[in-house]
Amino acid sequence: MKAGSRLEKILEAGHFAVTGELGPPRGADAEVIKKKAEHLRNKVDSINVTDNQTSVVRMCSMAVCKILIEMGLEPNLQMVCRDRNRIAIQSDLLGAYALGIRNVLCLSGDHNKFGDHPQCKNVFDLDSMQLIATVKRMRDEGKLLSDQELEGGVKFFIGAAANPFGDPFEFRVTRLAKKIEAGVDFIQTQCIYNMEKFKTWLDQANDEGLTEKCYILAGVTPLKSVGMARYMQKFVPGLDVPEEYITRLKGVEKKKQAAEGIKICVEQIEQLREMKGVAGVHLMAIEWEHKVPEITEAAKLLPRPEVD
Amino acid sequence: MIVAERKPIKEILAMVADFKKILLVGCKGCVTVCNAGGTKEVGILASALKIARKKEGNPIEIDEMTLERQCDPEYIDQLEEPLKNNNYDAVLSMACSVGPQFIARRYDNILVYPTLNTCFMGGALEHGVWAEFCQGCGNCIIHHFGGLCPIARCSKSLMNGPCGGSAGGKCEVSPDIDCVWHLIYDRMKQLGKLDQLREIFPIKDWSTSRDGGPRKIVREDLKK
Numbered sequence: 001m002k003a004g005s006r007l008e009k010i011l012e013a014g015h016f017a018v019t020g021e022l023g024p025p026r027g028a029d030a031e032v033i034k035k036k037a038e039h040l041r042n043k044v045d046s047i048n049v050t051d052n053q054t055s056v057v058r059m060c061s062m063a064v065c066k067i068l069i070e071m072g073l074e075p076n077l078q079m080v081c082r083d084r085n086r087i088a089i090q091s092d093l094l095g096a097y098a099l100g101i102r103n104v105l106c107l108s109g110d111h112n113k114f115g116d117h118p119q120c121k122n123v124f125d126l127d128s129m130q131l132i133a134t135v136k137r138m139r140d141e142g143k144l145l146s147d148q149e150l151e152g153g154v155k156f157f158i159g160a161a162a163n164p165f166g167d168p169f170e171f172r173v174t175r176l177a178k179k180i181e182a183g184v185d186f187i188q189t190q191c192i193y194n195m196e197k198f199k200t201w202l203d204q205a206n207d208e209g210l211t212e213k214c215y216i217l218a219g220v221t222p223l224k225s226v227g228m229a230r231y232m233q234k235f236v237p238g239l240d241v242p243e244e245y246i247t248r249l250k251g252v253e254k255k256k257q258a259a260e261g262i263k264i265c266v267e268q269i270e271q272l273r274e275m276k277g278v279a280g281v282h283l284m285a286i287e288w289e290h291k292v293p294e295i296t297e298a299a300k301l302l303p304r305p306e307v308d
Numbered sequence: 309m310i311v312a313e314r315k316p317i318k319e320i321l322a323m324v325a326d327f328k329k330i331l332l333v334g335c336k337g338c339v340t341v342c343n344a345g346g347t348k349e350v351g352i353l354a355s356a357l358k359i360a361r362k363k364e365g366n367p368i369e370i371d372e373m374t375l376e377r378q379c380d381p382e383y384i385d386q387l388e389e390p391l392k393n394n395n396y397d398a399v400l401s402m403a404c405s406v407g408p409q410f411i412a413r414r415y416d417n418i419l420v421y422p423t424l425n426t427c428f429m430g431g432a433l434e435h436g437v438w439a440e441f442c443q444g445c446g447n448c449i450i451h452h453f454g455g456l457c458p459i460a461r462c463s464k465s466l467m468n469g470p471c472g473g474s475a476g477g478k479c480e481v482s483p484d485i486d487c488v489w490h491l492i493y494d495r496m497k498q499l500g501k502l503d504q505l506r507e508i509f510p511i512k513d514w515s516t517s518r519d520g521g522p523r524k525i526v527r528e529d530l531k532k
Binding site: 081082086108109110111113114122124125126127128129130133134145161162163165166167168170171174175177178181182190237238 | 463464465466467468469470471472473474475476477478480481482487489490493494502505506508509510511514
């Protein structure tokens with residue numbers, strides 16, 4: 001065991017893991033978080049807390065993680081390189097561990113251009129690969145980047161993202177291999193819609209033995225409507241939404257599109273579960289946390305296994 | 309070269325609103341090459357300012373001059389006579405921001421204004437189009453990336469491959485920006501060097517960049 005988090009134990013035991021996601025509020029009301037998080041209780045093994053996603057200012061990820069811990073839930077702290085230099089990153093990691101956070105997801109971060117403060121100065125002192133290596137160094141060598149020995153180490157279960165749909169496609173498995181070499185323990189992928197392309201990526205990863213070196217959690221996001229599907233298809237770079245799903249959503253009356261979207265998501269989870277090399281799913285029900293019980297139930301992911 | 313572009317005329321008019329007589333100084337260096345602040349642009353800006361002020365019924369007198377360079381004290385010295393012989397309210401520089409700073413450094417009793425926005429170190433992609441190629445990090449690493457710079461040309465300065473937002477060769481930030489990582493990949497593939505991109509590029513020492521404070525190069529062999 002590297003960190004002994006619930007997520008790590010689930011994966012180590014060979015269970016098909018389920019992680020959820022919670023986006024912090026644009027305000028300081030802890031009740032909003034508690035309400036969202038309750039929908040995820042006993043439905044997922046751990047909960048990603050996003051770090052000012054899309055570069056929009058929200059309550060800080062670490063504070064939300066602490067609230068989840070107090071609720072008896074397990075958080076995955078998302079940490080981006082956009083807003084912190086190596087001093088702040090290492091400092092935050094020490095603080096996160098002291099607060100009981102055991103899973104950390106290392107990300108470059110969405111560019112500030114997309115957010116609510118496009119005028120800001122960005123950082124990118126490290127990239128996501130170097131962030132992974134930094135966390136690993138702190139964990140395994142007990143040292144900061146400066147070689148300063150830590151008084152009291154950090155035992156994190158280290159995660160990172162992978163986008164099988166970004167270009168150049170041929171480099172995507174290489175990038176996964178690099179993240180593993182840098183020290184990643186688990187990967188959560190970008191939302192998958194193009195199952196064939198994902199399969200091609202996964203086959204390559206399997207061929208290179210990469211899926212044996214880290215746990216791959218396949219990312220899924222239920223489509224709420226034709227509008228959302230079209231938006232993701234056209235405007236979210238690095239997302240690949242095949243026309244077939246849009247046709248399916250269009251085929252039902254507007255009121256039933258959400259239900260159809262959930263049906264698609266459940267089918268995807270069932271297909272992903274059958275794929276060699278997929279250790280779990282990362283269910284990103286964006287501002288739709290209350291649908292997680294229904295989706296996990298329908299996808300036969302409940303009850304979540306017990307681990308100690 | 310240093311690539312710059314002229315500030316909007318309204319902004320420059322606001323700068324000189326209270327002035328009756330100014331000296332407008334161009335530069336024959338980089339800003340002449342990038343058509344921002346050479347003799348020709350000095351003439352155009354002077355005319356534009358004079359016309360605008362005449363329309364307002366508040367004419368302005370503008371003397372024009374273009375120095376060999378504004379980033380060398382010896383050329384800045386050439387302003388001494390005109391400044392002594394005229395009662396200018398201010399000097400407006402059409403060089404990159406080094407120019408007005410050199411003028412201010414040399415002459416402590418005259419107001420100095422920049423008329424250009426100094427944008428980046430780059431080159432011309434075609435006539436009328438310039439792009440950024442270097443960020444001046446002080447420790448060049450482009451040979452690790454097929455001769456292309458991910459520090460200056462990747463929106464996130466990523467050193468280990470493209471982020472998830474690279475699509476169709478373009479950066480997620482704008483369809484006008486090429487994803488340099490896509491270009492690096494294609495070039496390394498062409499060169500048969502893809503293996504190099506598999507290695508993790510280590511954390512960069514930014515102390516040679518602006519992060520280490522303002523920089524200075526001292527060449528003892530050249531100092532008098």
